[in-house]
Amino acid sequence: MTFLLTNITNVYKASVSTNKFLICCMQSRFYASTNFAKNAGESPLPLKDEVVEKLNEQKSLSIAVIGVPNAGKSTFINNLINHRVCPTSSKVHTTRKSNKAIYTTGQTQLVFYDTPGLVTQKEINKHKLEKSFKSSYRHAIQHADMIAVLHDVSNSWTRKQLHPTVIDSLKAYPQLPSVLILNKIDAIKSKRITLELIRILTNNTLSGRKHNKINKKLRLDESKKEEESLEDKSHFEFEDLHNSESNWSNFSDVFLVSSITGNGLNKVHDYFIEKAKPCSWKYSSDTFTDEAPEDLIVDSVKARLLDYLPQEIPYTLEPAIEYYNVDRNTIYASVEVVCPTKRIERLICGESNGRLRQITERVTSDLVETFGKPISFTISTRPKEKSKEED
Numbered sequence: 001m002t003f004l005l006t007n008i009t010n011v012y013k014a015s016v017s018t019n020k021f022l023i024c025c026m027q028s029r030f031y032a033s034t035n036f037a038k039n040a041g042e043s044p045l046p047l048k049d050e051v052v053e054k055l056n057e058q059k060s061l062s063i064a065v066i067g068v069p070n071a072g073k074s075t076f077i078n079n080l081i082n083h084r085v086c087p088t089s090s091k092v093h094t095t096r097k098s099n100k101a102i103y104t105t106g107q108t109q110l111v112f113y114d115t116p117g118l119v120t121q122k123e124i125n126k127h128k129l130e131k132s133f134k135s136s137y138r139h140a141i142q143h144a145d146m147i148a149v150l151h152d153v154s155n156s157w158t159r160k161q162l163h164p165t166v167i168d169s170l171k172a173y174p175q176l177p178s179v180l181i182l183n184k185i186d187a188i189k190s191k192r193i194t195l196e197l198i199r200i201l202t203n204n205t206l207s208g209r210k211h212n213k214i215n216k217k218l219r220l221d222e223s224k225k226e227e228e229s230l231e232d233k234s235h236f237e238f239e240d241l242h243n244s245e246s247n248w249s250n251f252s253d254v255f256l257v258s259s260i261t262g263n264g265l266n267k268v269h270d271y272f273i274e275k276a277k278p279c280s281w282k283y284s285s286d287t288f289t290d291e292a293p294e295d296l297i298v299d300s301v302k303a304r305l306l307d308y309l310p311q312e313i314p315y316t317l318e319p320a321i322e323y324y325n326v327d328r329n330t331i332y333a334s335v336e337v338v339c340p341t342k343r344i345e346r347l348i349c350g351e352s353n354g355r356l357r358q359i360t361e362r363v364t365s366d367l368v369e370t371f372g373k374p375i376s377f378t379i380s381t382r383p384k385e386k387s388k389e390e391d
């Protein structure tokens with residue numbers, strides 16, 4: 001039986017040589033291994049009929065979460081299932097594939113496809129993204145039972161229209177039910193703006209019992225409109241967009257959430273559970289991702305490099321796993337970041353390796369949350385030219 005480490009420890013080792021920097025970080029958190037729960041009861045094996053019955057009770061639902069980069073898709077999934085499975089960053093990701101986050105509660109298994117953000121051809125060129133970027137996005141939708149469009153309402157330039165690729169995807173899979181999730185509502189002060197947005201983005205199709213409350217509120221606001229001053233121009237911005245081709249009339253439901261504060265997430269969680277259909281699970285109940293741990297680690301490093309480095313630099317870096325092993329329930333891993341030049345390497349490391357230390361700490365703490373295990377983790381850097389010389 002594996003169990004318990006009750007303290008938090010941080011140990012840093014920094015070795016500095018002319019062109020190789022290494023930061024090592026060890027962290028552990030209070031956690032319980034799933035083996036503990038499994039072994040604790042020592043209950044006898046269930047009879048065959050009981051097993052069949054249990055399988056019959058199983059329900060599942062796959063949800064493709066789509067939206068522009070930085071809409072908050074990964075944060076939404078992580079906080080909805082209360083487990084950091086998807087790496088997050090404040091900058092546009094370069095994740096090329098759809099990651100799956102698997103969540104099992106009671107008899108229900110939800111499978112979320114965290115799709116790479118939709119991008120324009122210009123962005124694909126700019127960040128040198130591969131062609132597979134687009135196809136992995138399509139793959140996710142093809143395998144889903146439902147589409148959840150995550151829309152960032154904090155950006156006043158883009159919030160009034162759904163991204164054209166979102167509309168195209170919804171049109172391409174009309175048989176799939178879709179929901180609209182307005183994210184980052186913490187950034188909107190006026191409720192009226194939110195309600196107008198719902199109306200615009202759904203082409204004014206909020207009707208029926210489910211939306212009565214919202215409709216009533218919208219009607220009330222309509223009557224208030226004239227009385228209000230011009231301080232908030234949002235009505236006028238919105239006028240032209242009614243029935244626009246850039247919005248969607250067939251959303252089954254609309255949710256308002258703040259993925260970062262957790263506001264509204266419970267409702268979406270319960271909704272997905274309710275929509276799950278009888279179907280045997282694709283994954284065992286303790287699986288939370290189908291991604292290899294090595295890939296998850298590299299993706300987490302990529303995401304945090306974006307947070308800590310300026311402009312385009314993180315996109316030029318090539319992190320790769322150097323070492324991965326699990327020993328006595330502790331993960332030992334190291335990632336090497338190949339830098340295009342020595343100058344960029346110095347930039348990543350920062351003065352006295354301070355920046356590299358910060359990045360390592362941050363990734364380590366992300367990984368502890370992801371794996372639920374203590375981890376000894378290092379990041380090393382080397383300039384690309386060096387390897388050429390050596391070769």
Ligand SMILES: Nc1nc2c(ncn2[C@@H]2O[C@H](COP(=O)(O)OP(=O)(O)O)[C@@H](O)[C@H]2O)c(=O)[nH]1
Nearest residue numbers: 070071072073074075088089090184258259260
């Ligand atoms: N204010 C606010 N920020 C959010 C919210 N959800 C996500 N973010 C931030 O938006 C950025 C992008 O989030 P991420 O989940 O990586 O977006 P993705 O590219 O769509 O997966 C991060 O800096 C998040 O902290 C939210 O509800 N409110």
Ligand SMILES: [Mg+2]
Nearest residue numbers: 073074087093
């Ligand atoms: Mg993401």
